[in-house]
Structures are given as C-alpha cells and as structure tokens.
Amino acid sequence: MSLAVxxxxxxxxxxxxxxxxxxxxxxxxxxxxxxxxxxxLIGPNGSGKSTTMKALLGLLAPTSGTCRIFGRxxxxxxxxxxxxxxxxNPYFYxxxxxxxxxxxxxxLCGLSGAFLKGRITDLLEQVSLTHARKQKVGTYSKxxxxxxxxxxxxxxxxxxxxxxxxxxxxxxxxxxxxRDLILELKEAGKxxxxxxxxxxxxxxxxxxxxxxxxxELKREGTLEELITLKEQFEIVVKGDAESQAKLLATAEEFRxxxxxxxxxxxxxxxxxxxxxxxEEK
Amino acid sequence: xxxxxxxISVIASHTFTQLMRMKVFGFLAVFAVIVIAxxxxxxxxxxxxQKASLEELRMLKSTAMGTMGLFAxxxxxxxxxxxxxxxxxxxxxxxxxxxxxPRIDYLAGKYLGVLIMIFIALFLMDLVLMGVxxxxxxxxxxEHMLIAEKSGWSAEETAVERAEVLSQxxxxxxxxxxxxxxxxxxxxxxxxxxxxxxxxxxxFTIIMGFLIYFIGHFAGEAREFWLSQQGEVGTLVxxxxxxxxxxxxxxxxFNVIDAAVAGETIPKGVIWKLTGISxxxxxxxxxxxxxxxxxxxx
Numbered sequence: 181m182s183l184a185v186x187x188x189x190x191x192x193x194x195x196x197x198x199x200x201x202x203x204x205x206x207x208x209x210x211x212x213x214x215x216x217x218x219x220x221l222i223g224p225n226g227s228g229k230s231t232t233m234k235a236l237l238g239l240l241a242p243t244s245g246t247c248r249i250f251g252r253x254x255x256x257x258x259x260x261x262x263x264x265x266x267x268x269n270p271y272f273y274x275x276x277x278x279x280x281x282x283x284x285x286x287x288l289c290g291l292s293g294a295f296l297k298g299r300i301t302d303l304l305e306q307v308s309l310t311h312a313r314k315q316k317v318g319t320y321s322k323x324x325x326x327x328x329x330x331x332x333x334x335x336x337x338x339x340x341x342x343x344x345x346x347x348x349x350x351x352x353x354x355x356x357x358x359r360d361l362i363l364e365l366k367e368a369g370k371x372x373x374x375x376x377x378x379x380x381x382x383x384x385x386x387x388x389x390x391x392x393x394x395x396e397l398k399r400e401g402t403l404e405e406l407i408t409l410k411e412q413f414e415i416v417v418k419g420d421a422e423s424q425a426k427l428l429a430t431a432e433e434f435r436x437x438x439x440x441x442x443x444x445x446x447x448x449x450x451x452x453x454x455x456x457x458x459e460e461k
Numbered sequence: 462x463x464x465x466x467x468x469i470s471v472i473a474s475h476t477f478t479q480l481m482r483m484k485v486f487g488f489l490a491v492f493a494v495i496v497i498a499x500x501x502x503x504x505x506x507x508x509x510x511q512k513a514s515l516e517e518l519r520m521l522k523s524t525a526m527g528t529m530g531l532f533a534x535x536x537x538x539x540x541x542x543x544x545x546x547x548x549x550x551x552x553x554x555x556x557x558x559x560x561x562x563p564r565i566d567y568l569a570g571k572y573l574g575v576l577i578m579i580f581i582a583l584f585l586m587d588l589v590l591m592g593v594x595x596x597x598x599x600x601x602x603x604e605h606m607l608i609a610e611k612s613g614w615s616a617e618e619t620a621v622e623r624a625e626v627l628s629q630x631x632x633x634x635x636x637x638x639x640x641x642x643x644x645x646x647x648x649x650x651x652x653x654x655x656x657x658x659x660x661x662x663x664x665f666t667i668i669m670g671f672l673i674y675f676i677g678h679f680a681g682e683a684r685e686f687w688l689s690q691q692g693e694v695g696t697l698v699x700x701x702x703x704x705x706x707x708x709x710x711x712x713x714x715f716n717v718i719d720a721a722v723a724g725e726t727i728p729k730g731v732i733w734k735l736t737g738i739s740x741x742x743x744x745x746x747x748x749x750x751x752x753x754x755x756x757x758x759x
Contacts, residue, residue, distance in 0.1 A: 237559050239759045257563050265559035271551040273475075275482040287471040288560045332556060342559075 182250070184340045184371035185213040185236065190245035192231050192395075205231040207395040208245070213373055213388070215339070218366050220386035221375040222453060228395040229375040230268070233344055236373075237265055249340060264333030268345040270325055274318030278309055278328050281317055282335055289336035303331040307361065323354030330361065341365060343374040347381065359385060383407070383449040391453065393460045399452075407446045414445040468562055469570045476574020480540055485578070488532055492586050496525050496593050514601045518629035521597060523722045525590045526638060530718065532586070533579055533646040534674060540575045541653035542666030555759060565751045572654050572747060579646050587639050591631050598630030628724045637732050638721025644739040645715045649674055651746030652710070658753040677712040710742050 190209045193202040206228040213219040223229050234240040236247045238254050252259035272281050279300055286296045304310045307327040312320065317328060326346065333341055346362070347355040355378070362372055362385055376382050382389060383403060390400040399406060417427065499521050548554040557567060605626050609619045653670040660666040714735060717727050 234759065237555075239555060239558060241756075241758060257561055260559055260561045263559060265556065267552050267555045269552075270556065271553055272556070273479060273553060275479060284471070284475055285556070285560065288468060288557065288562055290467070290561075329556075336560070 182215050183212050183248075184215045184217075184250060185211070185219070185373055186246075186248040186251075187211050187232065187236065188246050188248075190232065190235055190247060191243045192228075192235055192240060193243045205395050206235070209392070209395070209397045210245075211390050211397060211400060213371060215371050216366070216369055217387045218362065218372040218374070218385055220382035220389045221373070221392060222377075222379060222382055222389060222449075223375070223392035224457060227392045229392055230344055231395075232392070233265075233342055233373070233375065237263065237342060261336075262339045263342060264336070264338040264340070265342045266326070266329040266333045266344065266346060268348055269322075270329035272317045272325070272328065272332070274316065277314050277316055278304065278320070278331075279313040281328060282331055285332040286335045291336060299335060299337075303334055306334075306364075307331045308357065322349045323351060323357075326350055326354070326358060327361075330358070334365075338370075340371045340373065343372065343376075345376055346374055347376065347378055355381070379448075379450040379453055389449065391456060393456065398456060398460075403449070407449055407452060408444045409447055410444050412445050465563070465566055468566045469573060472557075472562075472567060472570020473573035473577060476544060476571050477577050479544070480574070480578045485536070485540070485582075489582070489585055489589070492525075492528055492532065493589050495528055496521070496589055499524050514604060515626065515629055518594070518598060518601060518626075519722070519724065521594055522590075522629070522635065522724075525586075525594075526635075526642065526718065526722050529583060529586045529590070529639065530642045530645070533583060533642050534649055536579050536582065537575065537646040537650035538653045538667055538670035538674065540578065541572070541650045542657050542660075542670055543663050544571055544575070545654070545657040546660065546663045546666065549759065558759070564754050565747075568654065568658070568750050568754055569747060572650065572743075572750075575650050576647060579650070580643060583639060583643050583646075587636070590639075594635075595631050598626065602626045602630075632724070632726075634721050634725065634727040637727040638718045640732065641715050641718050641721070641735055644735055645712065645718075647739050648710050648712075648742045648746075651743045651750075655746045655750045655753070658750045658757065673709060674712070677710045680709040680711050682713070714738060 188210050190206055191204065192206040193204050195202050209228070209232055211219075211221075221229050221232065231240060235242050236249065236254050238257070238260065241255065247254040249259045250262055254260075273284070276284060282300045282303060283296065286292075286299060291299065300313075301310075304313050307330055309324060309327055309331065312324060317325070320328065326348075330343075330346070333343075341362075343362070347358050350358065359381055362374070365372060366385075374382075374386075386403060388400070388402050389406055391398050391406075417424070419427075499517075548557070554567075558564065602623065605622055606619070609622055614622070649670065652673050653666060656669045656673075657666045660669070717731055717735065721727055
C-alpha cells in the first residue's frame with residue numbers, strides 16, 4: 181500500500197513579537213497515512229492539529245522536517261494536485277451561488293466545459309445541495325456551508341481529503357450526514373485526514389488515530405491498538421444463572437460454561453483522551 | 462504557462478464579478494449627474510460671451526476628468542486594498558491556495574481583475590463625458606459661427622475660431638488624457654497590491670496607499686532637490702535614489718492629464734513613453750508583491 185501522507189519530524193516555530201524566544205507549535209511530529217485510510221488527529225485546542233494540517237497543505241513552511249503528499253514535497257504547488265481541503269468553519273465568496281462556487285474552484289483546477297458541468301451536478305447531489313444550487317452562499321446555514329466546502333474540496337477528484345473539524349457547529353443530523361459522506365469517500369478509495377473534537381465520531385470512522393498534546397504526537401496507532409487495555413483481561417461467558425453465580429463464587433467451578441470471547445477489554449477513545457489530558461496537566 | 466494564464470483569467474474575472482456585485486458601478490450615476498449638472502453652474506468670469514462659452518467647455522472637461530481621476534484612484538487603492546485582506550480574514554484564501562494555484566497567479570489575477578474594473582469604469586465615464594461634451598461643443602460652435610457670420614469675419618478668422626472651439630471638444634488628446642488616468646491607476650493599484658501583501662488590515666493598506674500616492678506627487682522634486690544639494694554624488698547614492706524613485710513612483714509624469722484638459726495636443730510618443738513607464742512600475746510592484754506573498758504564512 182502506498183503512502184498518501186508522510187510527515188517526518190515536522191517542527192514549526194512561530195516568532196513572538198518583541199521577544200527572542202519562539203513558540204514551538206509543533207515539535208517533531210512524524211506520522212504517515214496509507215492510501216485509502218481514514219486518519220483522525222485529535223488533541224485539545226492549541227495542540228498543533230491545524231498547524232500540522234496547514235504545513236501539509238503548504239500554507240505554512242516547516243521550520244524543520246518535511247511533509248509529503250503522495251511522495252511530493254508539500255511546499256511545491258504540484259503536491260496540491262491530489263488534495264482537497266475543507267478548513268474549519270469554511271467561508272466562501274458570499275456573492276456566488278453554490279453552483280458558481282463549484283464552477284470557480286473547478287476552473288481553478290483546470291476543469292471546464294461539459295465535464296465540469298456534470299461534476300458540479302453530481303457533487304451537489306452527493307452533498308444534498310441540489311435544491312440550493314442557485315442560492316447565494318451568503319444565505320447558507322453552517323451545515324450547508326460545510327457541505328459545499330466538501331463539494332469544492334472534491335471538485336477535481338483528489339485522492340486525499342484534508343478536513344479540519346468537518347462537523348464543527350453542525351447539528352446532529354447534519355453531522356451524521358457528513359460522517360456518512362466520509363465513509364462513502366473511503367469506500368470510493370479516497371484517503372481522509374481529519375481532525376476533530378468529536379471523539380465518538382473519530383472512533384466510529386477512523387482506521388488510525390494520532391493524539392497530539394502541546395505540539396507533540398503522544399500516541400499513534402490503529403483504533404484497536406489505542407483503545408485496548410492490555411493490562412486487563414476479560415472473558416464473556418454464556419450459561420445459566422446458577423453456573424454464573426458459581427463462577428463468580430469461585431473461579432475453579434466454571435465447568436459447564438461456554439467461553440464466548442476473551443481478551444483485553446476496550447475503553448472508549450473519549451476516556452483515553454480525557455485520561456491523557458489529565459496526565460498532561 | 463497556458464494553464465497559468467487560464468487560472469489568472471479565472472481569478473481576474475471572479476474579482477471583476479466580485480466588485481460588480483459590490484455595486485461599485487453605482488458611482489456612474491453620480492458621475493453622470495455631475496457632468497450634466499456642470500452646465501448649470503455659470504461662473505462669473507468677466508469674459509466676453511465667446512470666451513465664457515469656451516471656459517464652460519474647459520470647466521466641463523476639467524471637472525469630469527478630475528472626477529474620473531479621483532474615482533480611478535479611489536478604486537485602485539480601495540478595491541486592491543480590500544480584496545486581499547478580506548480573502549485572508551474570511552479564509553477563502555486557504556481554499557484557493559490549497560488548489561494547485563501558484564501564489565503569483567492569485568496575485569496577478571486579483572490585480573488584473575481590479576484593472577479590468579477600472580478600465581471599464583473609465584470607459585463608461587468617458588462615453589458619458591464624450592456624449593455631453595460633444596453636444597455642448599456643437600452648441601458653442603453654432604453660437605460662435607452665428608457671431609462670426611453677423612460680425613462679417615473673414616473665412617480665415619472663422620476657421621481659426623472653429624478650430625479653437627473644436628480643440629476644447631472631444632479630441633484624441635482628451636482620450637490620451639483619459640488613458641493616462643488609467644495608466645496612473647495601474648501604478649497606484651500596484652502600490653496598493655504590494656502594501657496589502659504585508660499589511661494585516663484593509664484600513665492600513667488604504668491609508669498607506671493614499672499616502673504613497675500623495676508622496677508620489679512630490680517624490681520627483683524632492684529627489685532632484687536632494688541630489689542638487691549633494692553636488693558630485695557617488696554611484697551608490699545615484700542608484701539608491703533610483704530605487705527610491707521606483708518605490709515612490711513619480712506621479713509628475715502623469716501631468717499630461719492637465720494638458721489634455723487644457724485642450725493641448727499630446728504627442729503619441731508621450732503616451733507610448735507613459736505606457737512603458739507604467740508597465741515597468743506595474744511589473745516591479747507585482748514582482749515585489751510576489752516576493753512578499755510567496756513567503757507569507759497563513
């Protein structure tokens with residue numbers, strides 16, 4: 181499997197006005213995302229999630245380290261050929277309609293004619309905005325803005341989607357729709373790199389998760405690896421109440437019980453995150 | 462290269478649409494009212510009726526072209542200064558730069574969009590001015606010819622009078638003056654573009670833009686005076702003064718606009734020279750803007 185994203189020892193420092201010392205927003209972050217995966221980066225506010233994403237998109241120049249998209253250095257413009265990005269709370273030109281917005285971004289990517297027209301129609305349908313295609317973006321609700329944001333990110337059929345808080349400020353129904361859309365994209369073979377505060381959502385859709393605190397990637401792995409409590413062991417048994425009572429009374433008297441499953445119990449991503457937050461403090 | 466030109470034209474046409482939808486062309490109605498209203502302002506000149514009517518034509522041109530110049534400069538500074546910081550504040554810039562769009566294309570597109578808007582605005586204002594001025598000139602000419610006929614002027618005297626009246630009407634030199642206004646706004650918009658690449662607010666860009674515009678009217682004189690005070694100057698001083706003259710453009714070069722208003726003939730060579738100088742200024746500002754913008758982080 182080829183790598184969609186490679187971030188190697190990324191460090192980003194910001195100068196502070198009138199002071200010599202610099203703020204280190206990201207400290208030696210390394211991560212990689214395989215093609216076709218959904219990767220979730222989680223962390224508290226100001227932990228360096230957006231800075232990492234911006235460095236990957238070439239909006240910020242790394243102080244040290246490298247970011248690559250499908251093998252191409254993200255500082256170079258051509259690395260953006262295969263990327264679609266939806267910023268947190270996206271704003272688009274208010275004077276354009278939904279259709280004009282997609283046309284503008286499509287043309288920027290070199291699309292034109294009947295292909296672009298067809299692509300706009302398909303995307304508006306995919307994000308359930310066909311009814312609002314002639315409506316000015318300035319009148320869109322937050323959920324609609326998020327969806328037109330997704331559509332503009334997908335206009336040139338990129339292989340990688342970068343989503344910064346894709347469901348921020350969106351109601352539960354809208355949030356669910358965006359979640360389903362991300363899963364559809366995964367099925368279509370797209371790679372998704374997202375950061376979110378909604379841990380339940382990240383747990384539900386991500387293949388791999390990175391947890392970032394104070395600019396450092398503290399934990400990283402598959403969801404299974406992260407939420408498994410390795411120091412504990414659990415067995416799930418099936419049997420009559422009497423046998424269960426006996427099992428509870430003494431571990432030696434469990435004959436007649438069928439072991440359904442065994443292994444380490446799982447925590448939730450939310451519990452893990454909260455526990456790590458406490459440790460960081 | 463072709464892809465780049467296509468992208469620049471996409472951004473330019475979008476910028477033009479954006480400005481159009483901001484209803485900036487509403488000023489055209491104001492301009493038309495000003496031009497038509499001038500007819501009703503009769504200043505007591507103490508001149509003969511013939512001289513007074515020629516003065517009226519000059520005043521019409523002077524007020525109209527002054528207003529055109531003012532509008533063009535306000536647009537050049539405000540529109541350029543507004544568009545870039547607004548894209549950053551609204552984060553629409555993120556979604557554009559995350560596409561395969563080189564930053565120079567974005568800047569050039571924005572700049573071109575503003576210039577197209579100014580060009581069309583000046584063109585429309587010029588049409589209004591030409592319409593009103595031509596009608597008024599024909600009226601004045603008829604009055605003068607009637608006086609000439611009644612006074613029994615010779616054919617030669619009548620021809621001189623006719624030429625004098627027509628020189629205050631719609632002429633190629635007047636059109637050259639309007640074109641010079643456009644060239645001046647190209648330079649001013651370039652200055653505003655450069656400032657907006659490092660400025661963090663629209664207000665700062667607009668104030669600095671106007672400040673440089675005013676400094677530009679005295680920069681040439683100040684430089685000449687300073688160099689004359691230095692006596693024999695070294696190469697370094699000479700080159701430094703040239704660099705300063707690029708950063709603070711010498712707007713005295715555009716004084717041909719006043720000559721056009723006065724009805725003087727503007728040689729073609731002057732306009733070609735002015736076009737060349739304006740193009741150099743525009744290119745320098747665009748390249749400097751690119752240098753600043755290429756390193757800008759968002």
